[in-house]
Amino acid sequence: MQPTVLINKHRNTALLISASNKNKLVIKMGEGKLTVSSLSTKEIDTLEYTVSTYSPKLAAQLYLNHSGGVSKRAKLHLEKIAKGEFSGMLNLE
Numbered sequence: 001m002q003p004t005v006l007i008n009k010h011r012n013t014a015l016l017i018s019a020s021n022k023n024k025l026v027i028k029m030g031e032g033k034l035t036v037s038s039l040s041t042k043e044i045d046t047l048e049y050t051v052s053t054y055s056p057k058l059a060a061q062l063y064l065n066h067s068g069g070v071s072k073r074a075k076l077h078l079e080k081i082a083k084g085e086f087s088g089m090l091n092l093e
Contacts, residue, residue, distance in 0.1 A: 003056040003081050006049035014049060015059050017077045027077065033069040036077065056081050 004016040006026070018025040023038045039047075060081035064070060070078065 003060070003077075005052040005054040005056055005059045006044070007052040007054070008048040008050070012047075013052070013054075013059065015056060015063060015078075015081070017081070027063060027074050029063065029066070031068060033071055034063055034066050034074050035071040036073045057084055 006014045006016055012029065014026040014028040016024055016026050017036070023040055024044060025036055026039055026044075027034050027036055060078040064075065064078050064082060
């Protein structure tokens with residue numbers, strides 16, 4: 001699984017870091033501390049997220065510098081992605 005940047009029509013972004021049949025682990029950009037959240041495919045559809053061509057590595061670097069802070073768990077994932085240990089995009093189909 002490769003991390004993927006998601007975006008919706010409101011220009012809200014999330015970094016998809018892991019996927020299973022039922023749930024996806026994401027780090028959503030927003031106010032306050034960035035954390036790892038679990039979203040179902042239905043929730044992703046409800047939030048109208050689509051796959052972006054934006055680089056996961058660049059997104060991770062930006063997320064790491066978030067003014068609201070980053071949880072330990074999120075930081076571990078973001079640091080790996082920012083170092084380029086992952087590349088490519090996840091096919092959500």
